[in-house]
Amino acid sequence: MNRFPPLLLALLLAGAIPTAGAAQPEQASRFYEDAQGRFEKNDVAGAIIQLKNALQQDPKLLPAYVLLGKAHLRKGEPGPAEVALTQAVQLGVAPGVVLVPLAQSWLAQGKFRELLDKASADKALPAQRVELLLLRASAHAELGDAGAAAQTLEGARRLDPRSAPIAVAQSALALRAGNLQAAARSADEAVHLAPSDPQAWYARGAAAHVGGDSRAALEAYSKAIGLAADHLDARLARAGLLLDLRREAEAAQDLSALRKSHPLEPRSNYLNAVLAARQGNAAESRARLVETAKFIDPIPPEVLGRKPQLLLLGGLAHHGLKEPEKAKAQLDAYLKLNPRHAGARKLLASILLAEGDTAAVLTVLERAEKLAPNDPQILSLLASAYTARGNHHRATAYLERASQASGGSPALETSLGFSLMSAGRTDAALEQLERVYRKDPGQARAGYALAVLYMKQGQPAKAAQLAGQMAKREPKNPAVQNLLAVARAAAGDRKGARAAYEATLALDRDFLPARLNLGKLDLAEGRPQAAAERFQSILKERPKDTQAMFELAAIEQAGGAPLRAIDWLEKIHAIDRKDLRAGARLVELELRRGKTDRALALARELDGLMPDDLAALALLGRASLAAGQRKAALAAFDRMTVLAQYDAAAQTGIAELQMMAGNLQGAAYSLEKALSARAEFVPALALKAELELRKGETAKAGELARAIVARHPRDAVGHRLAGEAAMAKRAYTEAAASFRAALALQPDTRIAMRLFEASLAAGERAKAVGFMEGWARSHPRDPAALRALAEAYLRTGNAKAARATYEQALELGEDANLLNNLAYVMLRLEDPGATTIAERAYRLDPNDAGIGDTLGWALFRQGRAEDALKYLREARLRAPANPEIAYHLAAALERAGRRDEARREIEDALAGKPDFDELADARRLAQTLRREPLSGNLTPERSRYPGDLSTH
Structure with a gap:
């Protein structure tokens, strides 16, 4: 969701009745409840005033x-509506709740683009x-x-099959998808449902027209024009068809009528230019093209962004x-909105x-080649571009030919090694670089790359x-x-690493990598x-050194100060927006604190700056998922799959x-x-086993796990997966x-918890609990171990022991989830x-729905239903x-006298096949x-609930 400046929000809230004193959540809740009643009675203006009052209070x-x-x-003010709804999501409202109004x-x-990017259908209620x-x-x-719209309308049509407008829209969109039969069926149905609707004709x-039946097309267009003489699309379509049929005189009549009815219509002007050229x-043709351009050019970019077809027309x-x-x-602007339009890419590439x-040209055509890999014009343009650049061979295959032609030039063979690395063929790259280095140890580039590859493959020694060896050859080279x-350092020899860093600085005291690495050491x-x-000393000398800033951010994060870490990362981002490492860390931290909009905006910016970078795409996908935009996330992951090639x-x-x-x-692909690429790559084998488990293929997962154990008996992953399969x-x-x-x-501790669960399921309850008690005793400073023991006690019905264990865990440090549990x-x-x-937990993490629900339910159980409503509404x-x-909110609403709303909530709670501890209580409330009759007494006698704490 877009962020809005505080000033804009303040303006939206201006005009509310001023109140004195500090913020009062209880007063805010009363204003809200009054606004709800006014809204239900269609007193929209009064509701808005009361809601602004509520927001002034809270x-x-x-x-x-x-x-x-x-x-x-409802008042016809979409801009202010967007501001309020966006703010709701930024503060923690689940996106699905406000998807439709947004x-x-x-x-x-x-x-339109914002709607499609952010209103994900799979997240709708x-x-x-x-x-x-x-x-x-x-x-x-x-x-x-057209394709996406057609798919969307198919779902809508199934739910409302007798809607003529849906049939019309589906027909038009089916044409764009190339499905002529479906288009004709939908159009015929539209005419049947609404024979006097010119849009149906x-x-x-x-x-x-698209089906090649010119006579039928002209008849239908004429029928539409007969029903509505100023029907723009029908006139344009008939004129275009007449031009295709070389019936210029008749086309001229339609275009003349269009000039009178729509003198500024750019499509009409463009067709007039085609007619004049014919x-x-x-x-005259140039004059019409000028008129077309004159109409489009002054349109503000934000408006053109909503009408991308005008951008394409302007380009033409x-x-x-x-x-x-x-x-x-x-x-270029058109392609940013419609990147999959191969025709526009070809036109732009030809100009470039x-x-x-x-x-x-190569940047533009890279995507075009993926969209239309067999398009001869695209391939011809690509060939021309590579020839002009002097690059007659592409990627690894071309470098291999160059190496053979040169008789094995070390420089070219080193480049081939780098190309193999970039293509993800790590084993082949290693072999190639080792061959180069053996042949000529003076190839420093090959030596550097080899050392890095060894470390990446877990061979630091x-x-x-x-x-x-390289340092002996070049003892005065600080980089070596x-x-x-x-x-x-990677091999665990910290003393030797420090000596080498100090030797580096003795050669060059300003050698920054060594200074930074000493700090890391x-x-x-x-x-x-x-x-x-x-790191601070580096910044004194180099105030804009982003590497030192990044390390300081890491220190703050490790020290439990994420906001200070974010400050450092924001400084880096302001200095260098292409700093992927800092941007990635910033996205991660924003996601952790629930700022999905900010995280997504950053991820999109990084992807825009580095569109083919795997790390940037991964960030974009994860941020899109967090923002509820699964389709965008999948698109990012699919791009990664293509780009990664065979990098295992x-x-x-x-x-x-x-x-x-x-x-x-x-994932399987x-x-x-x-x-x-690497048949014995254990992480891939392990993940494949987990995938088979997700798919319900238990036997296949077990077989994979046993294979891992057989080949790598000292690796825990195979045994763990065998346990999951069992x-x-x-x-x-x-x-x-x-x-x-x-x-x-x-x-x-995670494996220990699974062992507990397996033992418990095997009927060894005492043994399972005893094991977890022993595990916690052997890990007394591990909050995760204590949490696992507490959960074990809860699973076995020992709430008192669970309480004592949670309290013990909290002695190690305040934690919102532990407090909530x-x-x-x-x-209980x-x-x-x-x-x-619960209040302590809420203060630590007010954005967690479970924590808010616990606090609201605790207040309700104390007889404070009005106070509970605020937290339960937010949690909902x-x-x-x-x-x-939903049940907790329904119960609080019922006690507060809002029975109609309570009835809606309890129906939601019991929809489908819910399964929660208080299901029986929920059914009794329903x-x-x-x-009870609708709109019952607003001050009812307080109802009773099991375990009502107000009696204590």
Whole structure:
């Protein structure tokens, strides 16, 4: 979602009744409840005033922002509506709650791309899916994305099959997808449903036109024009068809009528230019092209961005006018909105090639080649560009030919090694570079690359040995000494590394990499203050040194000060927006603190600056997922799969991302590429086993796990996966044995918890609990171990022991989740002190829906339903799919006297097949509410709930 400056938000909230004193959440809640009532009675103006009052009292009241956005929409104010709804999401409202009203605001403002990017249909609430599909279809249609719009409308049509407008839209969009039969069927249905609708006849004409039935098309267009003489699209289509049929005189009549009815219509002017050229009137043709350009050029960029077809038309017009700069600008802008349009890419590339800008040609055509790999014009343009650049051979294949032609030039063979590395063929690159280095040890580039490859492959000792040989040959080269230090540090020889770093600085005291690496070595040795002082000294000499800033950010993050880390990273970003490492860390930190909009904006910026960088794409995909934009995430991951080629490590990482996004087929494809490059690559084999488990292929997963164990018996991953496969087939004793073997090789609390679960499932309850108690005793300073033990106690019904264990874990440090779990246990024990603990958790993390729900429910159980509503409403907005939160809110609403709203919430809570601890209580509440009349007494006798803490 877009961010809005505080001033704009303040202006939107201006005009509310001023109140004195500090913010009062209770007063804000009362204003909100009054606004809700006014909105339901269609007193929109009054509702807006009360909502502004509520937000003056409590600027973080989530439900107020949501209702304010809906009220502005109802009033016909889409801009203010967007501001309020966006703020709601930024503060933590689940995107699905406000997707439809936000999409309505974007559509009303012409922000079609924003609608499609941010209003993801798979994140819509079920009841809103149809409406959102129609909104998305409208946006796709406005942007000319026929395929996506058709797919969207198919879903809408299934739910409303007798809608003529949907049939018309589906017909037009089916044409763009090339499905002539579907287009004709939809158009015929539209005519059947609405025979007096000119748009239906236009749709029939368009279907016939594209299908090659000129006579039927002309008849249908004429029928549409007969019903509505000023029907622009029908006139334009008939004129274009008549031009195609070489019936220029008849076309001229339509174009003449268009000049009278729509004198500024650029499509009409362009067709007039074509007509004039046909008639040999070059001056008139140029004049019409000028008119077309004159209409388009003054349009503000933000408006053209909403009508990309005008950008394409402008590019065509300026190309015809031999104005390449203007044509390039408009075609480039068009491609930013519609990057998959191969025709526009070809036109732009031809202009760039004529100017000799071959680098830009290759950039433009790289995507075009993927879109149309067999297009002869694209291939011809690519060949011309490479010839002009003197690069007659591409990528690895071309370098291999060059090496053979030169008789094995070391320089070319080294370049081939680098090319193999870039292509992800690590083993081949290693072999190539070793051959080069053996042949000529003076090839320093090959030596550097070899040392780096050794370290990447987990062979730091080999890297250190190689760097040592290089240092003997070049004892006065500080870069070689620094390489030796890095390799020694990677091999665990900190003393040797420090000596090599100091030797580097003795040769050149200003050699920055060594100074930075010494600071990192200080950190590795547990001396963060010394490291910080070293980095600060660098900044005194070089105030804009982003590397030192990055290391200081890392120190702040490790020290539990993420906001100070973000400050450093923001400084780096301001200095160098292409600093991917800093940008990536900044995205990660923003995601951790729930700032998905900021994270996504940063990730998009990085991707724009480095469109083919795997790390940038990974960030874009993860940020898109966090923002609820799964389609965009999958597109990013798919691009990564293509770019990574056969790099086993990269493809394994991509597969993991695909699995995170739920794209199991994409993950399987990436793993197939990884294993085809390195058949014994354990991370890929392990992830493939996990993928098979996700797919329910237990036998295949078990087979893979056993194969890993057989080849790598000292690696815990195979044993752990064997345990997971056994768990999936309910062989719990076998699973416990595998987890025990994994734990012996890799002491890890997560594996310990799985061993506990396997033992418990095997019926060994006492043994399972005893094991977890022993694990926690042997890891007394590990909060994760204590948390696992507490969960074990809860699983076995020992709430008192769970409480004591959570309290023990909290002695190691305040943690919101631990506090929340403790509050939950205390609620189970009917301890009124749960509210105080829940409040502490909420102060630490007010954006967590579960924590807000716990606090709201604790307040409710104390008889404070009005106070509970604020937290439960917010939790509901943050986690709309959670049935337990819906039940808690329904209970609080019922007690507060808002039975109609309570009835809606309890129906949501019980929809589908919910499963939560208080399901029986929820069903009883539903029965009570169903028996009561609508709009009941607003001050009812307080109802009773199990474990009501107000009685304590």
